[in-house]
Amino acid sequence: MNAMLKLGVSAAVLISLSAAAIGQEIVLRSSDTHPDGYPTVEAVKYMGELLMERSDGRISIEVYHSAQLGEEADTIEQTRFGVIDMNRVSLGPFNNLVPETKVPSLPYIFRSVEHMRTVMDGEIGDEILEAFEPHGLIGLAYYDAGARSFYNSRVPVASVEDMAGLKFRVMQSDLFVDMVNALGADAVPMPYGEVYSAIQTGVIDGAENNPPSYESSAHAEVARYYTMDEHLIVPEVLVIAKSTWDGLSAEDQELIRQAAKDSVAHQRELWDAAEAEAMEVVRAAGSEIIEVEKQPFIDAMGPVYERYVDTPELQDLVARIQAVQ
Numbered sequence: 001m002n003a004m005l006k007l008g009v010s011a012a013v014l015i016s017l018s019a020a021a022i023g024q025e026i027v028l029r030s031s032d033t034h035p036d037g038y039p040t041v042e043a044v045k046y047m048g049e050l051l052m053e054r055s056d057g058r059i060s061i062e063v064y065h066s067a068q069l070g071e072e073a074d075t076i077e078q079t080r081f082g083v084i085d086m087n088r089v090s091l092g093p094f095n096n097l098v099p100e101t102k103v104p105s106l107p108y109i110f111r112s113v114e115h116m117r118t119v120m121d122g123e124i125g126d127e128i129l130e131a132f133e134p135h136g137l138i139g140l141a142y143y144d145a146g147a148r149s150f151y152n153s154r155v156p157v158a159s160v161e162d163m164a165g166l167k168f169r170v171m172q173s174d175l176f177v178d179m180v181n182a183l184g185a186d187a188v189p190m191p192y193g194e195v196y197s198a199i200q201t202g203v204i205d206g207a208e209n210n211p212p213s214y215e216s217s218a219h220a221e222v223a224r225y226y227t228m229d230e231h232l233i234v235p236e237v238l239v240i241a242k243s244t245w246d247g248l249s250a251e252d253q254e255l256i257r258q259a260a261k262d263s264v265a266h267q268r269e270l271w272d273a274a275e276a277e278a279m280e281v282v283r284a285a286g287s288e289i290i291e292v293e294k295q296p297f298i299d300a301m302g303p304v305y306e307r308y309v310d311t312p313e314l315q316d317l318v319a320r321i322q323a324v325q
Helices: 003-022 039-054 072-080 113-120 123-130 174-182 192-200 211-216 242-246 250-284 295-299 302-308 312-323
Strands: 026-031 059-064 086-090 137-143 148-152 167-170 186-189 206-209 225-232 236-241 288-291
Touching: 026 072, 039 059, 039 086, 039 137, 039 250, 059 250, 072 086, 072 236, 113 123, 123 137, 123 312, 137 242, 137 250, 167 174, 167 192, 174 186, 174 225, 174 302, 192 206, 206 225, 211 250, 236 242, 236 250, 250 288
Parallel strands: 026 059, 026 086, 167 186, 167 206, 225 288
Antiparallel strands: 086 236, 137 236, 148 206, 148 225
């Protein structure tokens, strides 16, 4: 950690401790790469409203959307060191840091969005949240990110064979790189904010994401072929810096944890509506939505599971998730 970052960490911890000690107002700075109005952004705002009400105006959240505090990889580090208090991030960028997050990030691990919600709302989801603490973070809750599918600017992808040679942006995660490569395409890790121009200039052919992100990012303008392979149903996680958390009273910790949990239903309601609307918008704008037979895509994932489900603990976690009805 450089000197300036150390100074920022020390100041953040001291402010949190002082506020908790004398009962002053607590303002939590929360980061999100998505734009204002996006379901995850609005859910954290809603959580802030709950906290204001339940703490008699003493605890609030300032949401910095649209990557104002940096891209996800950068904000994860800032949150671990307490420079940022809270962060909404996909589980993908945590795969190399928190091994347990690799399993819900696996392609086709969930049969449906409903299956994912059941798993992550239960005991398995709680176990994964607890795995964040040794890494300087406290897991609070999971938000939906829908099902991610591939889109590109060159050809309608209707089969695994059509993936050959295409260059797709992926999140900065080894697992997602290997997933794309297993399908015969080329994976290009890059920050989310660079994707539009990279497709437009031909640096990459496309990317993969859920319908609301595909629409709100304007990627549909430059990549009109959207293939509904739904390879990933990866939850997003809301975390708080452990240094911030440790500076709070037990009562305030419980208020924050409960408000986070209570914001989940609100986020899912917004998400479902946004997904339906996004599909209507991109269809009307000329995107071609391509349905595919998923089994060949699933069959190609064997090497990915062999590499990443590499311990008895992770193998047990996969089996337990698949057993959830």
